[in-house]
Amino acid sequence: MPSTATPSSLRLRLHYKVARVGGVMPDEYLSMRFLEYALKRALRKPAPNPIPRSGEAGAAVDGYVVYLRAEHGDLHVLVDEFDGRVVQGRGLHEGTFELQTSIPTYNLRHFVPEIQHYYGLWNFNYSSALRFIVRDLLHFPVFVVAFDDIQQALFNRKRLVRKERITLLRDLVEHTIKNPQFKISHIGVMSEIYTNRWVHHPSKSGVLEYYKLALDSLAQSGDLKSDGSCYSVSPKALETLAQYEEQERKHRDNVKQKRALNWLTFVLVLLAALQVYGVLSSNGA
Numbered sequence: 001m002p003s004t005a006t007p008s009s010l011r012l013r014l015h016y017k018v019a020r021v022g023g024v025m026p027d028e029y030l031s032m033r034f035l036e037y038a039l040k041r042a043l044r045k046p047a048p049n050p051i052p053r054s055g056e057a058g059a060a061v062d063g064y065v066v067y068l069r070a071e072h073g074d075l076h077v078l079v080d081e082f083d084g085r086v087v088q089g090r091g092l093h094e095g096t097f098e099l100q101t102s103i104p105t106y107n108l109r110h111f112v113p114e115i116q117h118y119y120g121l122w123n124f125n126y127s128s129a130l131r132f133i134v135r136d137l138l139h140f141p142v143f144v145v146a147f148d149d150i151q152q153a154l155f156n157r158k159r160l161v162r163k164e165r166i167t168l169l170r171d172l173v174e175h176t177i178k179n180p181q182f183k184i185s186h187i188g189v190m191s192e193i194y195t196n197r198w199v200h201h202p203s204k205s206g207v208l209e210y211y212k213l214a215l216d217s218l219a220q221s222g223d224l225k226s227d228g229s230c231y232s233v234s235p236k237a238l239e240t241l242a243q244y245e246e247q248e249r250k251h252r253d254n255v256k257q258k259r260a261l262n263w264l265t266f267v268l269v270l271l272a273a274l275q276v277y278g279v280l281s282s283n284g285a
Contacts (some may be wrong), residue, residue, distance in 0.1 A: 028109050031129070035108050038115065038129035039082045041136060042066045047118045059120050067114035068103065077101050077111075120145060155197045158206045163193065165214050166244050169223055169237055176233040183230040186212040 040063070048062030066079040068087065078097040079089040087108070091099035103111065115132050117124040119141040126132035135141075163171070176182045188196045189211045198204050215231050218224040223237040 005171060031068065032105070032109050034129040034133060035111075035113055036082075036084070036105065038067060038132050039087065040084070041133065042115050043079065044081055047116075047242075051118055053121065061118045061120060063118055064117040065118070067116075068108075068111040068116055071110055071112055076099075077103065099273065109223060117141060152197055152200055156201050160194060160198065160203050162207060162210055165217065166241070167213055168211070169218055169233075170241060172224070172231075172233050173237050173241065183232045184228045185231070186215055188230075189215070 011033060018106040031051050042064040043066060045063050047061065047065050051063075052061060053064075062107040067091070068077045069075070072205060074092075076097075077087070077089040078092075079087055081088040085105055086143055087105075089101050089103070091101040093099045112127060112130050112133070116130075116142040117126070117132075117136070122141060124135075124144075128137070132194040145221040164231075171192075172182075172184065175184070184192070186208060190204070190208055194201070198207070201207075215224060218237075219226040221236075222234060223240050223241070224231045225234045
C-alpha cells in the first residue's frame with residue numbers, strides 16, 4: 001500500500017470535477033448506490049500500512065484497500081475516507097499516490113472501483129461494487145480459504161511420486177520445443193509436476209533435493225545447460241532420448257522373442273506329450 005507521506009512541495013488539493021448531466025438514469029442511480037455502500041463497507045476495515053504478506057502477521061491480515069479509477073481520463077485515486085457526501089483520497093502523481101483529491105458523490109458514476117481484500121495470505125480483487133457487496137456479505141473469502149485448506153490437507157496425504165531421470169528429460173525437451181527460451185529450476189520442476197501445493201507438503205524437502213540432484217546429473221552428462229539455479233535443454237538431450245528409445249525398442253523386441261520362444265517350447269512339449277500318449281495307447285491296444 002502506498003505511503004501516506006506527502007512532500008510539502010506537492011501538498012496539492014485536487015477537486016475532480018465532471019460536468020453534471022441533468023437527471024440520472026435508473027441503472028446509473030443503482031450503480032452509484034452500490035458503489036457508495038461498497039466504499040463504506042470496505043473503508044470500515046482498512047488494511048495496515050505496510051501490509052505483511054508472510055508469516056503469522058500476514059496470516060492475521062483482514063483488511064481492504066480501495067481505489068477509484070476514472071472511466072475516461074487518467075485519474076486514479078487511493079481512497080482514504082468517505083463521509084457519504086465526498087470521497088477523500090490521494091490521486092496518482094508520477095508513480096505515487098500523493099495528490100489530495102476529493103470526489104463529490106454525484107460524480108462517482110464516472111468512476112470504476114478497484115477493491116482489494118487482503119485476507120490472510122490471500123488477495124481478492126473486485127472491479128464491480130455489486131460483486132464485492134455480494135461476496136463480502138456472504139463471507140466468500142472465508143469459504144474459499146477453508147475449501148483450499150481441505151484440498152491442501154488431502155494433497156498432503158498423498159505421496160509425491162518422483163519422475164525418473166529420463167522422463168524428466170523428456171518433459172523438459174517437450175517444453176523447449178514449445179518455447180525455445182524455456183528455462184527451469186528445481187523449484188519450478190516441483191511446481192510443474194505437483195502445482196504450488198507442494199510448498200506445504202510434509203515430504204517436500206526430500207523430493208526437492210531429488211530434483212536438484214536429477215537436474216545437476218543431467219547437466220553433468222551434457223543433456224542440460226546450467227545457468228546458475230536454472231537449467232535449459234542442450235542439443236545432446238535429443239541424442240540421449242533417441243538412444244534410450246532405441247534401447248527400449250530392443251528390450252521390447254527381446255521380450256517379444258522370449259515370449260514367442262516360450263510359446264513355441266510349450267507347443268513342442270505338448271506335441272511331444274501327445275505323441276507319447278499316442279504310442280502308449282497303441283501299445284496298450
